Amino acid sequence: MPDATGLELIAHDLREQVPGSVTGTQHHRGTATLVIDPEAVMQVLTWLRRTPNQDYHFLASVHGCDYLPHAPRFGVHYELLNMERVERLHVKALLEDPGEPELPEMDSVAALFPTANFQEREIYDMFGVVFRGHPDLRRILMPDEYEGFPQRRDFPMGGEPVLFTHNEHQTPRWYE
Amino acid sequence: MSEPAGSVRQLATGVTAEPAGDAQTEAELMTINFGPHHPATHGVLRLLVTLRAEEVLEAIPYIGYVHTGIEKSCEDKSYWKVIPLVERMDYLAYYFNAMAFCMSVERLLDEPVPERAQYLRVIHCELNRIHSHLVWLGTSALDLGAISIFWYCFRERDKILDLFEYSSGQRMHTRYIQVGGVADDIPAGWAEKALRFTEDMEERVGQYEAILDRNEIFLQRTRDVGIVPQQRLLDLGVTGPLLRAAGNPWDLRKATPYSSYDKFDFKIPVGTVGDCYDRYRVRLAEIRESCSIVRQAIEGLPEGPHITTNRKVALPPRHELATSMEALIHHFKLVTEGFRVPPGEAYVPIESPRGEMGCFVLSDGSAKPARVHMRDPSFVNLQALREMVVGGYIADMITNLAMLDPILGGIDR
Amino acid sequence: MEIRREKVGAPTDVRARQHRASEMLRGIDMSGADLDKYVEERVLTTTLEKALNWARSNALFPATFGLACCAIEMMSIVTARYDSARFGAEVFRASPRQADLLILSGRVSIKMAPVVRRIYDQMLEPKWVIAMGACSSSAGVFNNYALVQGADKFMPVDIHVPGCPPRPEALLHGIIKLQAKIKGDPTLGWRERYGAHGTEELGDGPESNGS
Numbered sequence: 001m002p003d004a005t006g007l008e009l010i011a012h013d014l015r016e017q018v019p020g021s022v023t024g025t026q027h028h029r030g031t032a033t034l035v036i037d038p039e040a041v042m043q044v045l046t047w048l049r050r051t052p053n054q055d056y057h058f059l060a061s062v063h064g065c066d067y068l069p070h071a072p073r074f075g076v077h078y079e080l081l082n083m084e085r086v087e088r089l090h091v092k093a094l095l096e097d098p099g100e101p102e103l104p105e106m107d108s109v110a111a112l113f114p115t116a117n118f119q120e121r122e123i124y125d126m127f128g129v130v131f132r133g134h135p136d137l138r139r140i141l142m143p144d145e146y147e148g149f150p151q152r153r154d155f156p157m158g159g160e161p162v163l164f165t166h167n168e169h170q171t172p173r174w175y176e
Numbered sequence: 177m178s179e180p181a182g183s184v185r186q187l188a189t190g191v192t193a194e195p196a197g198d199a200q201t202e203a204e205l206m207t208i209n210f211g212p213h214h215p216a217t218h219g220v221l222r223l224l225v226t227l228r229a230e231e232v233l234e235a236i237p238y239i240g241y242v243h244t245g246i247e248k249s250c251e252d253k254s255y256w257k258v259i260p261l262v263e264r265m266d267y268l269a270y271y272f273n274a275m276a277f278c279m280s281v282e283r284l285l286d287e288p289v290p291e292r293a294q295y296l297r298v299i300h301c302e303l304n305r306i307h308s309h310l311v312w313l314g315t316s317a318l319d320l321g322a323i324s325i326f327w328y329c330f331r332e333r334d335k336i337l338d339l340f341e342y343s344s345g346q347r348m349h350t351r352y353i354q355v356g357g358v359a360d361d362i363p364a365g366w367a368e369k370a371l372r373f374t375e376d377m378e379e380r381v382g383q384y385e386a387i388l389d390r391n392e393i394f395l396q397r398t399r400d401v402g403i404v405p406q407q408r409l410l411d412l413g414v415t416g417p418l419l420r421a422a423g424n425p426w427d428l429r430k431a432t433p434y435s436s437y438d439k440f441d442f443k444i445p446v447g448t449v450g451d452c453y454d455r456y457r458v459r460l461a462e463i464r465e466s467c468s469i470v471r472q473a474i475e476g477l478p479e480g481p482h483i484t485t486n487r488k489v490a491l492p493p494r495h496e497l498a499t500s501m502e503a504l505i506h507h508f509k510l511v512t513e514g515f516r517v518p519p520g521e522a523y524v525p526i527e528s529p530r531g532e533m534g535c536f537v538l539s540d541g542s543a544k545p546a547r548v549h550m551r552d553p554s555f556v557n558l559q560a561l562r563e564m565v566v567g568g569y570i571a572d573m574i575t576n577l578a579m580l581d582p583i584l585g586g587i588d589r
Numbered sequence: 590m591e592i593r594r595e596k597v598g599a600p601t602d603v604r605a606r607q608h609r610a611s612e613m614l615r616g617i618d619m620s621g622a623d624l625d626k627y628v629e630e631r632v633l634t635t636t637l638e639k640a641l642n643w644a645r646s647n648a649l650f651p652a653t654f655g656l657a658c659c660a661i662e663m664m665s666i667v668t669a670r671y672d673s674a675r676f677g678a679e680v681f682r683a684s685p686r687q688a689d690l691l692i693l694s695g696r697v698s699i700k701m702a703p704v705v706r707r708i709y710d711q712m713l714e715p716k717w718v719i720a721m722g723a724c725s726s727s728a729g730v731f732n733n734y735a736l737v738q739g740a741d742k743f744m745p746v747d748i749h750v751p752g753c754p755p756r757p758e759a760l761l762h763g764i765i766k767l768q769a770k771i772k773g774d775p776t777l778g779w780r781e782r783y784g785a786h787g788t789e790e791l792g793d794g795p796e797s798n799g800s
Contacts, residue, residue: 114411
């Protein structure tokens with residue numbers, strides 16, 4: 001990963017190229033994190049991929065995250081990798097929750113990194129983040145007609161109560 | 177990527193995406209459903225394949241048929257109870273799942289792992305890699321019509337499972353790797369058995385090669401099949417033996433050595449053509465290298481504790497409970513609540529038998545993880561299947577699927 | 590049909606049984622159509638049924654159907670060390686139409702449940718189901734939104750094999766238990782248990798004239 005100075009240099013260059021794109025940097029436990037504005041994700045990742053001396057050509061992973069109860073609720077994480085320098089850069093886009101019927105939206109990076117295709121579909125399936133410009137945004141793991149986004153923190157765990165001798169009487173028709 | 181995927185949906189609904197084909201050509205297109213119950217899909221993968229005679233025009237995977245919600249269940253369990261859950265994701269690489277998760281938590285805790293524990297982890301992971309490749313070889317050869325190799329591979333697999341059972345008590349899903357080390361030291365006589373097994377195994381690999389390498393049917397079905405350029409594989413996020421077969425020597429054990437991998441002398445096998453035959457050769461060569469790593473690790477196994485002595489993370493030894501009040505309190509706290517992890521995020525990748533297996537853990541400071549995500553190599557590698565099979569014959573699709581080695585439990589999680 | 594096993598003791602016992610059997614065959618106070626019916630019911634059908642069940646139980650054709658972790662252990666029961674051929678259950682058939690035993694080897698998600706049910710419906714009767722492992726029996730540790738909490742919610746299950754995953758020996762034990770059940774009663778009374786009368790396939794099995 002880039003060291004703390006290198007991370008600040010990247011953030012500085014990015015702020016010059018795309019004003020307002022980088023909202024913060026973190027260097028924690030050996031992970032360099034770039035917190036970005038979700039509206040600028042395409043520009044930031046394009047810059048990180050195409051700029052000489054950056055060359056983050058490999059997108060290792062895209063995953064979603066629900067930070068409830070914290071304020072920007074959703075996070076979409078991009079794990080970038082430069083294979084020549086063996087440097088990992090963790091880019092994090094934070095999205096506000098627009099309220100119940102609306103879904104948070106951001107740009108898809110599948111045109112830049114084709115590997116993001118399935119992984120963005122998984123984030124849509126599990127967290128309900130809509131990726132604009134995604135070639136085929138459908139549910140991927142849950143059935144097509146499923147309602148709700150199961151890995152949000154406020155989605156119930158589901159399943160059934162387990163019957164023990166101390167609570168079996170609370171379950172209706174437990175004796176059947 | 178965008179246009180073909182869009183055309184698939186049209187094909188699936190019965191409208192052909194062939195530009196200006198005459199009526200006869202369009203009539204010959206056939207869309208068949210392949211799976212989720214099919215013996216050659218290695219699980220419950222479903223493919224919607226569009227064919228013109230025997231040529232594959234489009235293959236689109238539908239997944240999620242063993243989606244288990246493990247990532248959600250993990251949020252409801254304390255950290256050390258998550259380990260058996262994540263082991264059930266990629267069910268042929270259970271040590272790697274547990275290892276990726278434990279390394280993420282260790283990074284958040286900033287907890288060093290004793291050297292003996294690192295070596296024991298390496299030994300078990302490499303045995304697990306051999307086990308995974310053996311199951312892959314047996315089932316793949318079965319798909320290509322070579323049934324005898326299946327019996328041989330499962331014979332060796334049972335020997336590995338005997339070793340796992342001896343050291344941890346379970347054949348599969350052993351929960352051997354703990355946060356801070358491993359659950360227990362290896363029992364007496366285990367090292368000798370493992371050494372004897374590695375010697376056997378190297379001989380057996382030669383026998384497998386003797387069966388398959390000169391088999392004309394096997395060669396014709398694997399040579400020059402499913403070649404995808406290296407750059408395209410990188411864009412699709414493919415790692416592991418598939419990428420190495422295309423000639424890129426990317427292996428996280430060498431690139432970012434974790435868990436004492438820098439202390440062992442081993443080679444990274446790479447292919448030259450990138451076809452299915454190279455994928456097979458790379459994996460067989462990896463079995464040999466894994467045997468060598470296991471031997472080096474057992475011979476150089478350092479003395480010392482097998483788990484960290486930090487009582488806030490690891491359980492105290494059993495005999496201390498009867499004599500030490502402090503140990504009893506620690507034991508009680510760990511068993512009832514579990515340990516708390518400082519807030520933060522960690523993504524730790526390791527090299528699983530199928531590629532980069534990364535575990536993302538988000539901690540909010542409590543005793544339960546706020547999010548556990550496994551970047552499973554099978555899930556990402558599956559995207560390359562379309563590139564491999566389109567334009568080829570449908571029989572080659574079976575070969576490609578077999579040599580891709582997808583584990584549906586890891587894909588769907 | 591009920592199987593009665595009697596101990597064979599001294600040769601005199603055998604002779605006594607033979608005598609009793611010939612008495613039954615002859616019919617003590619019957620003749621004509623009554624006797625024919627009596628003989629048909631008591632001797633011929635019982636023996637045929639027994640032989641049929643014996644043959645069914647020792648020639649189980651499991652479907653090649655793997656779901657998750659348990660599928661790997663299910664594959665290993667046919668290998669050299671465990672060798673389910675000893676119990677006549679080694680011929681895994683890829684098509685459900687040729688199989689009569691469905692081994693649910695792994696977790697059944699809500700997306701997979703309709704598929705599993707369809708595969709079960711495609712199998713010809715008589716057919717049996719083994720739920721292998723904790724997940725297909727009760728969803729095991731995964732008490733969450735994605736899984737069907739126990740496969741017997743949507744299909745009849747005859748044998749539950751515990752374990753996560755069960756050892757191949759445990760699965761073989763389950764198969765042997767199933768064989769014992771088949772020898773006793775091939776339908777295993779599941780239609781009574783699940784209230785599923787009316788689902789019989791015509792002209793098959795002793796229950797087809799029931800409803």
